[in-house]
Amino acid sequence: MPIINRIADLHDEVTAWRRDIHENPELLFDVHRTAGVVAEKLRDFGVDEVVEGIGQTGVVGVIRGRGNGSGKVVGMRADMDALPIDEKTGLPHASKVPGKMHACGHDGHTAMLLGAAKYLSETRNFDGTAVMIFQPAEEGGGGGNEMVKDGLMERFGVQQVFGMHNAPGIPVGTFAIRPGPTMAATTQFTIDIVGKGGHAAKPHDCIDTTLVAAQLMQGVQSIVARNVDPIESAVLSITSLHTGGDAFNVIPQTVHMKGTIRTLKDEVRDVVKTRFQAMADGLAAAFDAKIDLQFLGGYPVTVNSEAETAFAAGVAETVALEDGVDQNQPPLMGGEDFSYMLNERPGAMIWLGNGETQMVHHPEYDFNDEAIPYGVSFWAKLAETAMPAGE
DSSP states (O other), X not given: OOSOHHHHHTHHHHHHHHHHHHHSOOBTTOOHHHHHHHHHHHHHHTOSEEEEEETTTEEEEEEEOSBOSSOOEEEEEEEOOBBSOOOOOOXXXXXXXXXXXXXXXXXXXXXXXXXXXXXXHHHOOBBSEEEEEEEOOOSSSOHHHHHHHTTHHHHHTOOEEEEEEEETTSOTTOEEOOSEEEEOEEEEEEEEEEOBOEETTOGGXXXXXXXXXXXXXXXXXXXXXHHSOTTSOEEEEEXXXXXXXXXXXXXXXXXXXXXXXXXXXXXXXXXXXXXXHHHHHHHHHHHTOEEEEEEOOOOOOEEEOHHHHHHHHHHHHHHSOTTOEETTOOOBSSOOTHHHHHHHSOEEEEEEEOOSOOOTTOTTOOOOGGGHHHHHHHHHHHHHHHSBTTO
């Protein structure tokens, strides 16, 4: 068995932690119960230092090896927050909180890093310092950025930082990773269209905001198709449209829209934003309407550094099934605020096989507990390989 025997023995215990967290999901920075459970367990494990309240509700556990001759400090990160989704799994450990569920596997991420903390606290078979980072608000809140701004890297002396995310559709016992851009930058936007409302039987006396919205929705799709190099990656999706009325015979005065832009390069994002603004301005002039386009904050591109990617892949090969590490995983257009940590220190995000489960963010998704020993073993081997005892 490629996984560590002691970690195999911990499988049932870590599974119980995971299911407890799953039953009690919390959103964004409001992860007080989860963070409290994490901090309590870290102290019970005998972790050398436990610090709460980093980046509002983040928790950091510091584990020192048998020696510190190497002077190395390696960070390992898990996210703790859930999503505003009603769970539809019907499982015994399903969410007890209406409108909230762990639909992205952060319960599994947190439990696996706790499992690694327990193992590393028991064995201390490394020379250096392992920093276990439990982050709030990955799902849109930018908790990674908040922890960085709160001095995470400097305070704990982190030199390298690694993250792990489960991946439905990849077999349990396997991993996937790639160097360079691995997840997209995200830019959210809102659009407010103001025209002239009136009776639907007299459209000539109105400025029809629904017609302007329809033209804009169709037109912006040409930005990716005709303004972005086909070799590059970009997504522009309008995901919501609300008019200022709901009557059959009223042309609404206003329309509100929102959506997202995803790119793997900053320069591509800038092209999309520039052309989007130009199209909005042109349509406003053409229809004599007002169009207010606002670009909101989003996550940067998640970029894996070359050396750390190769290192993480090598570690994964020691715990994965045979030929179980794909080092050419295609980039994903989802966003990830681990990017903020990677902007501060070299490191990498690796994908852990979750098997043939529903995709993340689906109401019937559940983290696959069979993946736990592989994830915990990866974290343990990462620390022991990056900071070998006796170095």
